[in-house]
Amino acid sequence: MDYLDLAADLVARARKQGADEVECVVHEGSSFSVGVRLGEIEQIKDSGSKAIGLRVLQGRRAASTFSSDFSAEGINVLLQSALETVRFTSDDPFNGLPEADELGVGIDPALLELYHDDVLALTAEQKIEMALSAEAAALDADARITNSEGADCSSGWSRSVLANSNGFAGEYSSTYCSLSVSPLAESNGSKERDFWYSVSLSAAGLDSPEEVGRRAAERALRRLNPTKIETTQVPVVFEPGVARSLLGHIFQAVSGDAVYRDASFLAGKLGEEVANKNIHVIDDGLRPRGFGSSPFDDEGVATRRTTIIDNGVLKSYLLNSYTARKLGLKTTGNASRGLAGSPGVGPGNFMLRAGEHTAEEIIASVDRGLYVTELIGQGVNLVTGDYSRGAAGLWIENGQLTYPVSEITIGGNLKQIFKDIEMIGSDLDFRSALVVPTLKVRLMTLAGK
Amino acid sequence: MSFIQSRYNLTEADLERYLGEALSKGGDYADLYFEYLTTTSASLDESIVKSASQGVSVGCGVRVISGEKTGYAYTNDLAPEKLTHAARTAAQIAASSSKVRVAGLEEQKGTQDLYPVVHTPGDVEFSQKVSLLRQADEAARAYDARIFRVEVGYRDSVRHILIVNSEGVVRSDTQPLTRLDVSVLAREGDKMERGHDGTGGRVGLDYFQTERTPEDLAKEAARQAILQLGAEEAPAGEMPVVLGPGWPGILLHEAVGHGLEADFNRKQLSAFSGMIGRRVASELCTVIDDGHIPSRRGSMNVDDEGATTGRAVLIEKGILKAYLQDRLSSRILGTPPTGNGRRESYRHIPMPRMTNTFMLAGEDAPEDIVRSVDRGIYCANFGGGQVDITSGKFVFSASESYLIEGGKLTRPVRGATLIGNGPDVLTKVSRVGHDLKLDRGIGTCGKEGQSVPVGVGIPTIKIDQLTVGGTNVMRAGSTFQE
Numbered sequence: 001m002d003y004l005d006l007a008a009d010l011v012a013r014a015r016k017q018g019a020d021e022v023e024c025v026v027h028e029g030s031s032f033s034v035g036v037r038l039g040e041i042e043q044i045k046d047s048g049s050k051a052i053g054l055r056v057l058q059g060r061r062a063a064s065t066f067s068s069d070f071s072a073e074g075i076n077v078l079l080q081s082a083l084e085t086v087r088f089t090s091d092d093p094f095n096g097l098p099e100a101d102e103l104g105v106g107i108d109p110a111l112l113e114l115y116h117d118d119v120l121a122l123t124a125e126q127k128i129e130m131a132l133s134a135e136a137a138a139l140d141a142d143a144r145i146t147n148s149e150g151a152d153c154s155s156g157w158s159r160s161v162l163a164n165s166n167g168f169a170g171e172y173s174s175t176y177c178s179l180s181v182s183p184l185a186e187s188n189g190s191k192e193r194d195f196w197y198s199v200s201l202s203a204a205g206l207d208s209p210e211e212v213g214r215r216a217a218e219r220a221l222r223r224l225n226p227t228k229i230e231t232t233q234v235p236v237v238f239e240p241g242v243a244r245s246l247l248g249h250i251f252q253a254v255s256g257d258a259v260y261r262d263a264s265f266l267a268g269k270l271g272e273e274v275a276n277k278n279i280h281v282i283d284d285g286l287r288p289r290g291f292g293s294s295p296f297d298d299e300g301v302a303t304r305r306t307t308i309i310d311n312g313v314l315k316s317y318l319l320n321s322y323t324a325r326k327l328g329l330k331t332t333g334n335a336s337r338g339l340a341g342s343p344g345v346g347p348g349n350f351m352l353r354a355g356e357h358t359a360e361e362i363i364a365s366v367d368r369g370l371y372v373t374e375l376i377g378q379g380v381n382l383v384t385g386d387y388s389r390g391a392a393g394l395w396i397e398n399g400q401l402t403y404p405v406s407e408i409t410i411g412g413n414l415k416q417i418f419k420d421i422e423m424i425g426s427d428l429d430f431r432s433a434l435v436v437p438t439l440k441v442r443l444m445t446l447a448g449k
Numbered sequence: 450m451s452f453i454q455s456r457y458n459l460t461e462a463d464l465e466r467y468l469g470e471a472l473s474k475g476g477d478y479a480d481l482y483f484e485y486l487t488t489t490s491a492s493l494d495e496s497i498v499k500s501a502s503q504g505v506s507v508g509c510g511v512r513v514i515s516g517e518k519t520g521y522a523y524t525n526d527l528a529p530e531k532l533t534h535a536a537r538t539a540a541q542i543a544a545s546s547s548k549v550r551v552a553g554l555e556e557q558k559g560t561q562d563l564y565p566v567v568h569t570p571g572d573v574e575f576s577q578k579v580s581l582l583r584q585a586d587e588a589a590r591a592y593d594a595r596i597f598r599v600e601v602g603y604r605d606s607v608r609h610i611l612i613v614n615s616e617g618v619v620r621s622d623t624q625p626l627t628r629l630d631v632s633v634l635a636r637e638g639d640k641m642e643r644g645h646d647g648t649g650g651r652v653g654l655d656y657f658q659t660e661r662t663p664e665d666l667a668k669e670a671a672r673q674a675i676l677q678l679g680a681e682e683a684p685a686g687e688m689p690v691v692l693g694p695g696w697p698g699i700l701l702h703e704a705v706g707h708g709l710e711a712d713f714n715r716k717q718l719s720a721f722s723g724m725i726g727r728r729v730a731s732e733l734c735t736v737i738d739d740g741h742i743p744s745r746r747g748s749m750n751v752d753d754e755g756a757t758t759g760r761a762v763l764i765e766k767g768i769l770k771a772y773l774q775d776r777l778s779s780r781i782l783g784t785p786p787t788g789n790g791r792r793e794s795y796r797h798i799p800m801p802r803m804t805n806t807f808m809l810a811g812e813d814a815p816e817d818i819v820r821s822v823d824r825g826i827y828c829a830n831f832g833g834g835q836v837d838i839t840s841g842k843f844v845f846s847a848s849e850s851y852l853i854e855g856g857k858l859t860r861p862v863r864g865a866t867l868i869g870n871g872p873d874v875l876t877k878v879s880r881v882g883h884d885l886k887l888d889r890g891i892g893t894c895g896k897e898g899q900s901v902p903v904g905v906g907i908p909t910i911k912i913d914q915l916t917v918g919g920t921n922v923m924r925a926g927s928t929f930q931e
Binding site: 040077192445 | 501517576636641683685686718836837839840846864918
């Protein structure tokens with residue numbers, strides 16, 4: 001049976017057996033990955049999986065079940081245990097499927113260009129060759145590249161099917177492929193590892209193996225023989241790969257789940273200035289070839305483009321139908337669900353608008369400061385905005401990158417950090433659903449010696 | 450016969466046939482990992498039970514090893530043609546004419562019974578699980594009027610596994626895993642803080658009546674949030690750090706544990722590579738990884754490759770003794786397996802992983818350790834941590850910490866992050882308390898995209914110098930220099 005029919009059929013059966021509202025998802029996908037290390041194949045992995053998730057409402061009570069067992073008996077168990085489990089939850093007046101007039105697609109799925117035949121045409125041999133070339137490019141880049149954690153090339157496709165009892169039925173498929181290398185540099189007793197990767201929805205969109213390998217080597221080399229610096233307060237420049245985590249904190253803070261719980265430093269701040277005037281953030285679920293693009297969200301609501309921050313002023317939260325009802329607002333088409341549980345909130349393509357400066361210009365504007373290339377640890381409190389994370393990067397002196405720095409932390413408060421973003425790069429990094437360029441923060445606390 | 454064999458009518462002849470397919474291209478070794486996992490979860494928020502969920506995940510992963518190469522394929526359909534296809538796909542990694550024969554399969558009886566749960570959590574009525582949520586909610590709200598939000602989550606799983614390999618090994622296990630978590634928010638004026646506590650292990654529901662109750666968790670979460678309301682900004686800079694007993698053992702996990710996993714070491718990728726027999730810690734430090742402590746979250750009767758778990762001494766009186774092995778690494782390094790081959794699920798290739806990692810108790814009284822510090826910081830609880838295996842740099846975030854002034858805990862501080870260098874930090878341990886405690890059973894370790902449950906433990910210890918990443922530079926500059 002086709003999975004769209006299977007989902008629609010399960011919705012009908014659940015309704016017949018007493019559920020008032022029903023939503024069913026089917027996820028299917030497969031992927032193939034190769035790992036090479038020091039010129040040899042190390043790992044080949046082939047995977048295929050499928051699973052089904054069912055959410056039922058009785059009155060305003062909700063429960064969900066999921067299974068990877070598609071046999072008739074497996075499907076029966078899925079349905080019966082959903083109807084049984086829903087007896088144990090509470091009536092919640094805000095529960096329910098989206099209104100019928102909110103359901104639909106925001107765009108013809110074909111126009112999103114999420115599915116690319118060239119990914120499926122990649123052979124195992126080609127992927128092995130790409131991984132080997134990328135690793136070789138890193139190993140050959142410099143004599144100080146002495147070892148490697150390996151290179152990986154993977155590709156896959158996935159399909160999402162959704163049907164509900166308000167009449168929605170839809171599906172879309174997408175592909176992806178990626179190439180990554182992790183070389184190790186060694187010099188004077190110092191060992192440092194770094195990595196670089198390219199990822200795209202199409203094979204043609206991948207950077208060349210040589211480019212990926214060369215950049216990975218460059219990144220590992222520039223970390224060699226790091227210093228620990230004195231505790232101080234200086235400007236901090238985030239390269240796009242780490243600036244992404246700052247944008248991620250904005251996403252978490254405007255997500256309806258955190259907002260209605262008051263568990264966000266941006267809760268209740270609609271219409272207020274929450275960032276510097278140069279900051280514009282949008283969530284765009286309709287961008288062709290975007291990692292966060294989809295024709296409809298995980299409740300079947302049409303995806304769209306939502307302005308989050310305009311000239312530093314908070315314009316909108318990101319909502320699914322539940323959090324919208326809680327806050328007395330309308331869903332923004334950002335429902336996101338796995339197989340189990342109630343829908344949460346997920347980004348479309350969550351993008352900070354590019355500025356006009358190159359990364360070099362931004363670095364050149366700093367007298368003494370830090371260029372951050374890596375952040376580790378979880379020292380972020382979204383309730384208060386307190387921020388303190390382990391960092392590594394390069395010291396900036398007189399506008400120039402100088403020696404590497406590690407074993408320090410950078411700290412501050414997110415409320416202030418976003419107001420202190422002084423310069424924005426033109427170099428948007430599109431390798432994820434969070435899209436962001438180089439950012440410069442006026443002042444942060446560095447803890448070191 | 451194991452649960453999985455009887456449920457899916459898998460005879461030993463079937464299993465031998467799949468292993469034969471897996472070795473049909475000439476691999477050295479093959480194994481099959483069958484998993485049948487059931488989970489239930491429920492959560493409460495705003496004093497109502499908002500969600501409840503049940504699920505089943507079934508699958509089989511086929512692995513073929515040829516020299517240092519691994520081929521892996523999995524399927525969540527256990528039909529014979531799908532299993533045969535997965536075995537043939539994994540077989541492609543090998544391309545040699547030499548043929549290894551599959552040894553006759555023989556089921557090994559387990560020698561351990563570490564989690565004798567009379568009723569696995571899956572058998573218990575859902576209503577009993579839901580009532581744990583309500584108990585915790587009421588207790589947290591009753592603790593203090595400033596607690597304005599309470600979220601409680603319950604989650605359990607029962608994992609049936611069957612591991613069969615080409616050397617004739619057949620092992621099965623049934624692994625329960627249960628946890629309960631309470632998160633609260635407290636508000637006073639425009640200040641808002643979070644508190645959290647959780648507990649669990651390879652236990653049944655009775656654990657929450659006899660060991661730690663929902664009320665205990667609620668009070669602890671509420672206490673932390675209220676305490677944080679009065680906390681000051683953490684200092685920044687280098688200073689002595691005292692770690693309290695229990696969960697702060699995450700330091701061992703991040704700072705040394707990952708660096709001792711054999712895969713990183715055989716590839717010379719770890720900051721600890723080539724250091725067996727060398728001093729990596731002060732002589733007060735003995736660090737153990739023990740996968741066979743009854744009922745603990747990190748424990749297993751057999752690891753995910755069918756090896757019996759045990760106790761490995763990683764560091765003895767400061768000297769590095771051993772790495773944590775899985776089958777592939779122990780085969781390549783020629784050292785015995787340590788029962789540390791683990792995987793998240795049938796979708797994942799096993800790797801060397803920690804189980805329960807802790808430091809043995811020393812002789813000092815905890816209060817004497819604090820008394821020995823003039824100015825520093827005391828960390829009672831942590832959120833989480835992370836390590837860069839190659840450089841050894843680690844970081845972790847304290848969720849409850851205090852200033853030590855004149856040998857006494859004075860004021861609570863918030864937002865303290867500790868950062869240091871793995872091979873170096875334990876050499877700076879100058880005092881070890883007699884109060885070894887294991888954590889409360891909520892640790893999850895992530896490595897290369899795979900999550901597995903783990904435990905940690907530590908007595909009170911003093912680290913003479915560590916960088917604290919706070920935001921308060923002025924205090925660090927003026928007061929915090931030794």
